[in-house]
Structure formats: C-alpha cells, structure tokens
Amino acid sequence: MNPEKSKETPLTLVVSVFALALFVLMRTLDAPLLAKGYGIVALEFAGTPEHALHILRAWGSSGQAAAYQSLWWDFLFMLAYGGALVLLIRGVARRSKQIPQALTWCMKGFVVAAVILDVTENMALLQVMQGNIEAWVAGAWWCAAFKFGALGVVFLYLISSFRLKRKETTI
Known part of the structure; x- marks a missing residue:
C-alpha cells in the first residue's frame, strides 16, 4: 500500500467525523429556533428585511441568543466540512483512474467557494441580527x-x- 494513501485515509476519517459531530451540534443549536417556527436556514433565506424582522421577532431574545451562538460555532464547522470535503475529493481522485485532474481541482474550488460564501453569509447574518x-x-x-x-x-x-x-x- 502507498504510505501516502495510508496516512490520508485516517486523516480523512478523523476530519469527516469531526465535521459530522459539529453538524450534530449545529442541529442541536438550531432546535430551539425551529421550536419557535424558523431555523437558522430560514434567516439565511429570509430575502427581505420584513421577513428577516419577522423571524427575529418570532425567535425573541432567547432565540436570537441561540442563533448568535450557532453562527459562531458555524465558523468552526465551515473549516471542518471544507477540510473533509477536500480530503474526500482528493481520496476519490487518487483511487479512480477515470476522473480527470481538472475536474478534481474544479470540485476543490467549489468547496473553497462554498466556505468563502458561508463565511460571508455568516458575517451578513451577524449584521442582520445587530439590526x-x-x-x-x-x-x-x-x-x-x-x-x-x-x-x-x-x-x-x-x-x-x-x-x-x-x-x-x-469490472
């Protein structure tokens, strides 16, 4: 077995499990918001100031505190899911002879773009929550x-x- 591949698999597993654990944490933090009618994704897709204000009012101060906490944990989650996805893409490409290298790089670029968009989105949501x-x-x-x-x-x-x-x- 290639030593590089044997080191890569445990790292991919550890980072993926960490990302999954953070995903579960994020869902747990979202539960009080969902109980008030709107999860954090609803605020992400509010689209209009009126709808965002409606969501924030529905949450109340305790829900907004939970959302604020969730947004800060999400920054760590972004690093974890971004790392896990890049490692999975790399692993898949190394194990398959049919996947063009350009496609692999393109997919890694999509992950990086998603994380950058997620950071920007969270910064925007923190601004929304501050009025x-x-x-x-x-x-x-x-x-x-x-x-x-x-x-x-x-x-x-x-x-x-x-x-x-x-x-x-x-085959």
Whole structure:
C-alpha cells in the first residue's frame, strides 16, 4: 500500500467525523429556533428585511441568543466540512483512474467557494441580527443560495465518483 494513501485515509476519517459531530451540534443549536417556527436556514433565506424582522421577532431574545451562538460555532464547522470535503475529493481522485485532474481541482474550488460564501453569509447574518437588516439580508440570501448550489454540485460529484469506483472494482 502507498504510505501516502495510508496516512490520508485516517486523516480523512478523523476530519469527516469531526465535521459530522459539529453538524450534530449545529442541529442541536438550531432546535430551539425551529421550536419557535424558523431555523437558522430560514434567516439565511429570509430575502427581505420584513421577513428577516419577522423571524427575529418570532425567535425573541432567547432565540436570537441561540442563533448568535450557532453562527459562531458555524465558523468552526465551515473549516471542518471544507477540510473533509477536500480530503474526500482528493481520496476519490487518487483511487479512480477515470476522473480527470481538472475536474478534481474544479470540485476543490467549489468547496473553497462554498466556505468563502458561508463565511460571508455568516458575517451578513451577524449584521442582520445587530439590526443592519436593510443592507445585509439580500447578501445573506445570495451567499446561501450559491453556497448550497456549490455544495450540491460537490455532493453529486462525490456520489457519482463513489458509484464510478464501485463499477471499476466490479469490472
């Protein structure tokens, strides 16, 4: 076995498990918000100052405190999911002879773009929560839309790559 590959697999596993644990934490932090009718994703996609204000009022001060805490934990989650996805993409590419290197780099670029959009979105949401709604709510919406689009492409790539690898091993 290639020593580089043998070191890469445990790292990918550790980073992926860490990202998954943070995902569970993020869902736990979102639970009180959902109980009040709107999760953090609803604020990401509020789109208008009126809807954002409606969500913030529905949350009340305790919900806003939970959302604020969730946004700060999300910065760590971004590093974890970004690292996990890049390592998964790298691992898939190294194990499959049919995936062009340019596609691998493109997918890594989508992950980096998603993380940058996520950071920008969180900064916008922190501004919205501090009352700067007019200037930031639309930016948060666009960042969230493109972030989820980029991550969707990456997940489709990974699913397709795993299926391709499965076909390679059965042939």
